Amino acid sequence: MSSVVETISAGARAESEVWAAALRDAPDWEPVFSPLAPDALAAGLETVYEAYLVHYGRPRLFAAPDPDEAVLLGDYLYAHGLVRVAEAGGVEAVRVLADLISRCAALRAAGRPGDGDAWVDAARELGGDAGPGAVERALAQHSARVAA
Numbered sequence: 001m002s003s004v005v006e007t008i009s010a011g012a013r014a015e016s017e018v019w020a021a022a023l024r025d026a027p028d029w030e031p032v033f034s035p036l037a038p039d040a041l042a043a044g045l046e047t048v049y050e051a052y053l054v055h056y057g058r059p060r061l062f063a064a065p066d067p068d069e070a071v072l073l074g075d076y077l078y079a080h081g082l083v084r085v086a087e088a089g090g091v092e093a094v095r096v097l098a099d100l101i102s103r104c105a106a107l108r109a110a111g112r113p114g115d116g117d118a119w120v121d122a123a124r125e126l127g128g129d130a131g132p133g134a135v136e137r138a139l140a141q142h143s144a145r146v147a148a
Helices: 003-015 017-022 039-056 067-110 115-125 132-145
Strands: none
Touching: 003 017, 003 039, 003 067, 017 067, 039 067, 039 115, 067 115, 115 132
């Protein structure tokens, strides 16, 4: 498993027995959007993405036992992801991720597509310069994980 998985998992275990219990015994880990962004932001970006998956798709590391706990777990992961992004990329990187979270929530609320493109745009705004093949791979992985 990767250091990103260890960072996210260790943080959850240290924070709460509830979050520790929600960790999957066999993670279905694959980095999705962090390969499109600078390496220093990988842990933060994937933590925020895991939060998004907890709320809207198939998480890779967590399996909340009920919908109420899933909402709280996702919010916990959003907050910790933003802390990690702030430590690695400063206030501007937090702004990019906050805008991303807001944009995706608005798309979801309106029942509109485009959340994958929002993640790609954010990775680019964070300084990522991945080529088309990496973008297509990330979008395909994302589509497979997010509920319609």
